[in-house]
Amino acid sequence: xxxxxxxxxxxxxxxxxxxxxxxxxxxxxxxxxxxxxxxxxxxxxxxxxxxxxxxxxxxxxxxxxxxxxxxxxxxxxxxxxxxxxxxxxxxxxxxxxxxxxxxxxxxxxxxxxxxxxxxxxxxxxxxxxxxxxxxxxxxxxxxxxxxxxxxxxxxxxxxxxxxxxxxxxxxxxxxxxxxxxxxxxxxxxxxxxxxxxxxxxxxxxxxxxxxxxxxxxxxxxxxxxxxxxxxxxxxxxxxxxxxxxxxxxxxxxxxxxxxxxxxxxxxxxxxxxxxxxxxx
Amino acid sequence: xxxxxxxxxxxxxxxxxxxxxxxxxxxxxxxxxxxxxxxxxxxxxxxxxxxxxxxxxxxxxxxxxxxxxxxxxxxxxxxxxxxxxxxxxxxxxxxxxxxxxxxxxxxxxxxxxxxxxxxxxxxxxxxxxxxxxxxxxxxxxxxxxxxxxxxxxxxxxxxxxxxxxxxxxxxxxxxxxxxxxxxxxxxxxxxxxxxxxxxxxxxxxxxxxxxxxxxxxxxxxxxxxxxxxxxxxxxxxx
Numbered sequence: 001x002x003x004x005x006x007x008x009x010x011x012x013x014x015x016x017x018x019x020x021x022x023x024x025x026x027x028x029x030x031x032x033x034x035x036x037x038x039x040x041x042x043x044x045x046x047x048x049x050x051x052x053x054x055x056x057x058x059x060x061x062x063x064x065x066x067x068x069x070x071x072x073x074x075x076x077x078x079x080x081x082x083x084x085x086x087x088x089x090x091x092x093x094x095x096x097x098x099x100x101x102x103x104x105x106x107x108x109x110x111x112x113x114x115x116x117x118x119x120x121x122x123x124x125x126x127x128x129x130x131x132x133x134x135x136x137x138x139x140x141x142x143x144x145x146x147x148x149x150x151x152x153x154x155x156x157x158x159x160x161x162x163x164x165x166x167x168x169x170x171x172x173x174x175x176x177x178x179x180x181x182x183x184x185x186x187x188x189x190x191x192x193x194x195x196x197x198x199x200x201x202x203x204x205x206x207x208x209x210x211x212x213x214x215x216x217x218x219x220x221x222x223x224x225x226x227x228x229x230x231x232x233x234x235x236x237x238x239x240x241x242x243x244x245x246x247x248x249x250x251x252x253x254x255x256x257x258x259x260x261x262x263x264x265x266x267x268x269x270x271x272x273x274x275x276x277x278x279x280x
Numbered sequence: 281x282x283x284x285x286x287x288x289x290x291x292x293x294x295x296x297x298x299x300x301x302x303x304x305x306x307x308x309x310x311x312x313x314x315x316x317x318x319x320x321x322x323x324x325x326x327x328x329x330x331x332x333x334x335x336x337x338x339x340x341x342x343x344x345x346x347x348x349x350x351x352x353x354x355x356x357x358x359x360x361x362x363x364x365x366x367x368x369x370x371x372x373x374x375x376x377x378x379x380x381x382x383x384x385x386x387x388x389x390x391x392x393x394x395x396x397x398x399x400x401x402x403x404x405x406x407x408x409x410x411x412x413x414x415x416x417x418x419x420x421x422x423x424x425x426x427x428x429x430x431x432x433x434x435x436x437x438x439x440x441x442x443x444x445x446x447x448x449x450x451x452x453x454x455x456x457x458x459x460x461x462x463x464x465x466x467x468x469x470x471x472x473x474x475x476x477x478x479x480x481x482x483x484x485x486x487x488x489x490x491x492x493x494x495x496x497x498x499x500x501x502x503x504x505x506x507x508x509x510x511x512x513x514x515x516x517x518x
Binding site: 148149152153154157158 | 326329330331345346347348350351352354355356357367368371372373374420424
């Protein structure tokens with residue numbers, strides 16, 4: 001009895017060793033590892049988010065630092081955001097204006113461009129620009145502070161690093177993103193007017209009449225709400241990923257990549273939720 | 281009373297780093313913790329300062345603030361020397377708003393004077409040498425008048441003259457603040473010039489506890505190997 005059990009056990013052990021060497025097992029392990037990392041990061045971001053709100057209740061944020069971060073979010077990202085939104089709108093206007101004027105729908109060109117710009121393009125493009133420029137720099141800045149023990153120094157000095165570092169950055173992101181988006185939307189619509197005029201000879205008056213006709217307050221409200229949520233999300237994710245950095249320079253790189261990827265995915269998901277809940 | 285550590289245990293990923301470590305440091309005294317890299321010296325400091333949680337054991341302190349000087353200074357590189365030193369006074373919840381700008385300036389000037397660096401308030405950490413950065417981090421550590429000061433390899437990466445200067449400042453700060461201090465170090469000169477007592481860690485446990493003089497007498501195989509910096513001996517590098 002004992003020996004048969006022993007043989008069975010040995011056979012099971014051998015099967016286990018064999019199974020662990022298979023590619024199926026390795027792929028499964030990698031998948032589970034990634035899933036674990038995903039859950040861990042998600043939990044982390046939520047935890048830091050809660051801590052941020054607690055901090056808002058407890059302490060007024062440093063105004064000077066918030067202003068510095070606001071300038072970083074707003075002014076630094078504006079040129080690249082305007083370029084991207086402007087060029088994308090020109091491309092759209094060039095693609096549709098000629099054809100629509102030919103089909104007798106010239107009066108709708110402005111409306112189409114404006115709706116597209118305000119509802120989607122300006123917010124998502126500004127989001128991408130801010131992630132690439134500001135989100136990545138926030139993550140690498142905080143990650144560098146983490147690996148050089150500056151965060152530990154903040155803790156030893158009995159200051160909450162979440163409140164000290166996250167609060168001004170998240171407030172700045174949440175306030176500045178709508179402003180950037182409003183400027184980018186206006187710029188995009190104006191660029192669209194020039195492109196439509198050059199391609200199809202559509203008059204500026206006809207274009208802007210169509211813009212006023214097509215746009216409504218609901219579009220603007222949703223645009224601003226989206227921008228606020230994107231700004232908050234990008235700043236929170238970037239700071240959180242930076243905060244979890246470890247292992248020197250490599251860790252800083254990993255944290256920055258993680259912040260960019262997570263922010264991209266998060267704002268696309270948020271955009272989908274807004275599209276599904278606000279326009280249908 | 282200073283600091284009293286009783287049966288401290290800490291492990292990372294099931295690997296025991298500190299196994300039943302006990303020691304005591306009185307006010308106005310300096311304990312030097314020595315040992316191989318990875319023997320848990322810095323972990324002791326992180327546990328005392330509250331940066332990490334212990335698995336078991338007791339850490340009893342006098343109360344009051346605990347300050348820590350980090351191995352690579354850990355100055356905030358986006359802030360100038362003034363803001364670095366006055367950071368806790370400006371940002372700590374219980375101290376915020378307690379001092380006027382004039383008072384802050386006076387306190388920072390006093391602390392800078394104590395570490396021999398008057399008049400560098402406007403400079404940024406990147407503009408300072410390694411030794412100066414270390415002294416600024418001393419000034420930042422003592423700004424809240426701590427009762428306990430922890431030094432994590434304070435002379436690492438410094439030239440011999442800067443090291444001597446730093447060692448002198450460690451003793452001077454001890455005399456000025458009467459704080460209980462722990463200095464983690466690898467350097468014999470730091471032990472001899474600063475420490476009142478020495479604790480040697482190896483494999484999670486304490487293998488020597490005594491005075492610097494007793495350490496230098498090389499009466500045990502551990503102290504002999506450490507003082508002679510010998511490869512052969514009871515302590516094996518991993």
